[in-house]
Amino acid sequence: MFGLLYETPPEWVARVEATSLLDLLGDHAHCELKAAATMQALVAKNPGIPDIVQKLPRVAMEELEHFERVEAELRQRGGTLREADTSPYADGLHRGSSATRTSLLLDRLLISHLIEARSAERFHLLATHLQDRSLAALYQELLPSESVHRVLFLRLAQAIFPEAKVNDRLEVLRRMEAELVPTLPFEPRVHSGPGGGAAA
Ligand SMILES: [Fe+2]
C-alpha cells in the first residue's frame, strides 16, 4: 500500500501510544511546517517551471492548515510546541540520494513523493490502531490530503522528466527508503523506526 517497499508493523502504533502522543503531535506539527517550507523552496528555485509555480503554493497552504490543526490539538491536550529536532529520516533520504543523483530537482520531487507516502502510511496506521479514537479521527481526516500530495509529486516529476528516467530513479530511491526506515531508532515521531528489534 502507498507504493512503499517496507511496511511498518501495526505494533509501531502501540509503541507510540505507550510513549507519548504529545511528542508525536509536536513532531507532526513540525513535519507540516517543513513540508510547507519545502514546497516554497521548490517554487523559489524553479521559477521557470509553470507546473511547480502554479501547483505547489496551494499545497504549501494546505500543509500550513495541517500545521494549525495539529498545533491546536497539541495545545488542547496540554502540550506546547518546542523547537524542531533534526529528522534522521529526512536527513537519511537526502544523504542517500546525494551519493548517486543526476538531477537535484528530480530527487527533491521523488523524495517529497516518498515522504508523503510514508506519512500517509503512518496516518493510516494511526487512524486504524490508536486506542485514543479522538486522535485516530484526526489522522483519518488528514490522510486523504497526504495521499493526494503523494500522487501530485510523482505526476510533477513525470511532467518534467522523461518517463524512463523517473521510473529508474524512483526504483532506486524507493529501495533506499525501504532500507533506511527499519534502521531508524524508535521515537514517538511520524517517521521513526519501527522499534521492537526490527533493525536487528
Ligand atoms: Fe500535511
Ligand SMILES: [Fe+2]
Ligand atoms: Fe503533505
